[in-house]
Structure formats: structure tokens, C-alpha cells
Amino acid sequence: MNFLEIAQKRKSIRQFSDKEIETEKLDYILESVRLAPSAVNFQPWFFYIIKSDESKALIKKCYDRNWFVEAKAPVYILACIDRSQSWKRGYDHKDHGDIDIAIAVEHLCMSAAEQGLGTCWVCHFDPTLCKELFQLPEHLEAAVIIPLGYPENEEENNPKRKSLEEIFKTI
Numbered sequence: 001m002n003f004l005e006i007a008q009k010r011k012s013i014r015q016f017s018d019k020e021i022e023t024e025k026l027d028y029i030l031e032s033v034r035l036a037p038s039a040v041n042f043q044p045w046f047f048y049i050i051k052s053d054e055s056k057a058l059i060k061k062c063y064d065r066n067w068f069v070e071a072k073a074p075v076y077i078l079a080c081i082d083r084s085q086s087w088k089r090g091y092d093h094k095d096h097g098d099i100d101i102a103i104a105v106e107h108l109c110m111s112a113a114e115q116g117l118g119t120c121w122v123c124h125f126d127p128t129l130c131k132e133l134f135q136l137p138e139h140l141e142a143a144v145i146i147p148l149g150y151p152e153n154e155e156e157n158n159p160k161r162k163s164l165e166e167i168f169k170t171i
């Protein structure tokens with residue numbers, strides 16, 4: 001698959017089979033995350049790989065949508081921003097940790113798609129509860145939860161995207 005084919009293939013998956021993920025595939029995906037670029041190469045992130053039943057039960061408490069609570073994904077990744085390491089732009093102090101984590105998470109989602117695995121970005125969870133349940137250190141902010149596994153039912157349609165004309169202008 002070339003890059004555009006992977007981008008076309010990746011879509012949010014919310015129903016997973018409980019089939020285990022091969023170690024080589026998981027390692028491949030994690031390596032793609034490790035290689036992600038970040039502002040000033042500060043790499044202001046930390047990722048929890050949730051595999052135990054106990055940790056899965058905790059992560060499900062953080063986001064109470066049915067599909068998530070009932071999901072059988074074998075792995076969940078909790079992507080955290082390390083605000084103590086993220087680059088802040090001198091002009092306006094804008095913290096770039098959110099941008100950095102988004103790049104790393106999308107590396108995860110794209111490499112997973114290439115490997116035939118499904119993912120879904122989840123940001124609409126309770127970050128305070130998550131921090132408490134996982135006893136995250138003070139400097140880490142829970143930013144994204146990503147269930148990872150083989151799709152059970154591929155969702156039918158990619159949601160519609162804006163047209164090229166709507167989003168690009170040559171100047």
C-alpha cells in the first residue's frame with residue numbers, strides 16, 4: 001500500500017474482535033510512534049500500553065459510551081502529554097504538546113491500518129478521572145485513548161470530507 005492507500009483505508013473502528021495482536025505487529029506500531037517528529041525534538045510524551053483486564057476495566061470507566069465499554073480490543077493505548085517537556089513558543093508561550101501528541105497518535109493509527117489493525121481516536125473521556133485511576137504523575141496529562149485490535153465490523157463509510165476547493169487556496 002502506498003501512503004494514500006493507507007490514508008484511504010484508515011477509518012475509525014469501534015468494534016473489535018478479541019484476537020490477540022501479534023508481538024511483531026505491536027512492536028512495529030510502537031516503533032512508528034517512537035519515530036514521530038516533535039517540536040524541537042523534545043518528544044514530550046509517554047504511552048501506557050493497556051493489556052491487563054484490570055487496566056482495561058479502569059480505562060473503560062473513563063469513557064462511558066456503549067461501544068467503548070463493550071469493546072473487546074486486546075490493547076488500549078493511553079497517550080499522555082508531558083507538559084514539563086513540551087516546547088512553548090517564545091512569542092506567545094503556545095504549548096506545542098498537543099500538536100506533538102497528535103502526530104505520534106496518527107503515526108500509530110496509520111501504521112496500525114497498514115498492518116490490518118483498527119483504531120479509534122478517543123478524546124471525549126474524563127481526563128481527571130483517568131489521571132486519578134491510573135495514578136499518573138503530576139507532569140503527565142492524559143490526552144488520547146486509542147483502542148487497538150482487529151476490526152470485527154468495518155464501519156461502512158468514511159465520513160464525508162470537505163472538497164479540495166473548500167480547504168485549499170493557491171496564493
Ligand SMILES: Cc1cc2nc3c(=O)[nH]c(=O)nc-3n(C[C@H](O)[C@H](O)[C@H](O)COP(=O)(O)O)c2cc1C
Nearest residue numbers: 010011012013014120121122123124125157158159
Ligand atoms: C482529536 C480527535 C478526537 C476524537 N475523539 C473521539 C471520541 O472521543 N469518540 C469517538 O467515538 N470518536 C472520536 N474521534 C473519531 C472521529 O469521530 C472520526 O475520526 C471522524 O468522525 C472521522 O471518521 P474516520 O476516523 O472514520 O475517518 C476523534 C477523532 C479525533 C481526530
